[in-house]
Structure formats: structure tokens, C-alpha cells
Amino acid sequence: MPSIPHDLAAFLVEAKRRTYAGLDDDATVAAPLLAGSKQLEHRAPPYAYRDIYFGMGFFVGQETVSRDDRVIWSMSYSGGARAEITDRDTFLAIYKFLRHALLAVSVEQPYRGPRRFEQAGMLYRNEVEGALDRFHGVETIARQDGTQLYELRFSGGLLR
Template structure:
């Protein structure tokens, strides 16, 4: 695993698991920005919304953007599932995934509130994927994501 991939996993784990401490002044009006820095790398997760949301993660190496991903997630079945439940399931599932020192799919996690599934193609250099939560076998939440290396 190279240094960039290790940093991406660490940044995601630290910012998501530590309660997503947002920056005081966001980079864009209405956004919630969650930064992380270590050594020559800087990470920023910047997103809009709540139960339905859109965001982007970027990693810089020595002030040059080198990696990014974007995502759009939403509650599909608000009658049976809400943002608080989704957050609970996702936090526990991602915690287990990050302990495996990775962030891309091919991952399933069963929680009493729902079954978390993440399917992705590619690796950190170029990928596309879907994160889903099923409740009683029915789709309740979905997030689509894609990203990879940035080259000039």
C-alpha cells in the first residue's frame, strides 16, 4: 500500500469516526468542511445537505491536488429509515472497513438497524462504487461515489 492510499484511509477514518469536526469557516457557502492534515498531505471532505447530500473529498500533496472523489447519498425509504439510523449503521460499518486498512467496496456489515453493502470497481487510483443499506431486504439508503488520481 503506498503512502497516498494509507493517508486516504487514515484521513477518512479520523474525520468520520472522530465525529466530523467541521471547519469554522467553510470553503463554499452552505458547505460543511471537515479537514485533516499530516505531513505533506492535506485532506478536505466538503459536503452539502443532510439526509440527502452531495460532497467531494480532495487530497493535496505539498499544495498540489492529487486525488479526489465525489459522492451523492440519500434516504430512499423515509417511512422506514432516517438519517440518524443511517448514520449509526454507516459509522459502525465504516469503522470495521477502515480497520481493514481500506476504504473501497466488496464489503458487507450486518447491523440490527440494517444491512450495509458496499460494492466498488477499481482501486484508489480510479474507482466507482455504491454504498447501500437494506432494511428487511428492501433498499432504504443509497450513496453513489467515484474518484481517483488527479493528473495535469
């Protein structure tokens, strides 16, 4: 089993806060590698972070971390707002809340957001199993009355 670099979790937290969570799509690279995708990047040598995803209402993506130009860690994810949610203002409110939750990412669990985050009448939950070398989880957003608004599944780990 590969050993987890001691500074990988801290780099992931910094990268996530400096890309989608902190800047939304304003962090998007002008010419993404894959046509039609959003691509967000952060570098702090020896590491480089890249997040490429497609879609908005329902989206699929992959994050990678390279060390000295070799990909060492990756996480794939898919999910989004419930299909019956078509109102743009509701979409925007859900994703704004999501970015606030994702800003609370921790070094202990640098995958998505915290286990629980509550704000503006919405509740974010993140249930994850495993460690940075191999993990999977699900995050959800619901209204305080329990109405489900959003779900995303993710998994990943160290590459070998």
C-alpha cells in the first residue's frame, strides 16, 4: 500500500478553497483539455491540482493531484440537484450553499465538505468511509423540512 505524503491533505484543502469552493466557475481555465468541460487548477510545487467536470444540474467530474508531473491521487464524482428542480434561482441557491459548505473542508477529511454544515435554511451532510489512500462517500443537501435538493457520490484514493 502506498504511503500518504504528509502534506497531501493540506495541499488538497488549499486547492479546493482556491478553486470551485472559493471562486465558483471564475477559477475555470480558459482552454480546457476536454471540449465542453470546466477545468479548474491550482499549483503549489511540487503539487498540481486539476478538477475537470461536465454538466451543471447533473454533473460528472474528476480531480487529480500530480506531484512532480506524475498523477498520484484522484477522486471521481457525480451528482447534482434533483431532476425535478428546474428553477434557475433554486439551482443558484443550492450551488452557492454548496460552495459555502465546501469551503469548510478539513485536513482530516479533504474530500468534499464537513460532516455537517447548516446555513440559510439548508443542511449539508457528508458521509465518507475510508482514508485519503482509498475512500468513498456521499454528500447531500436538504431543506430544513427534510426535502432533498441535491446528492453527489464520490470515491478515490492514491494511485499505484
